[in-house]
Amino acid sequence: MTNLTKYEMETVVNYNAGEQTATVYTRDKSVMRKLDRLVADCPDSYKLLNQTDIDKTYSMPKSYVTYRKPRVVSDEQRERARQRMAKINSNDN
Template identity: 55%
Template sequence: MKLSKYEQETIINFNVAESDAVVFTRDKAVIRKLDSLVNDFPEVYKCIGETDIDKTYSMPKQYVSYRKPRRISEELKQKRREMISYINNK
């Protein structure tokens, strides 16, 4: 079954009282990433349910991350552009 981009959602649910977060997703990229984590770390990440279009996972809520956006100065961006250009022209 093909889902629209709008229907390919990911929902993360956790509360203060419980130590685990539950992740419900229909996004194939997220499913691949979480399946990889389940295979590599089965004691931490668990697949607790699945259908033909979605999967539900359980993990410690401490692994849900909030990050600041990365800030790169214009000077550093220009240096990186020059470096990549130099590497590509070798």
């Protein structure tokens, strides 16, 4: 496999209003691993359409493409989570 620069490891999601599927083209190995896992686990929804030695193209329902606002965690929530993890880690020893 050719070594690509980070700039060349692109991922493009393409869909339009007239179709129910989205196409995902990627050269990023981490995205490929995630999508390959989804293809194996959910073959009715995710499909591998094409692949070369440096890229892969997948299809999936466009409803699976989501947009979310960033999660905001208060200092109090962060401290409670830290205490829970400290308790879990102390029980492991």
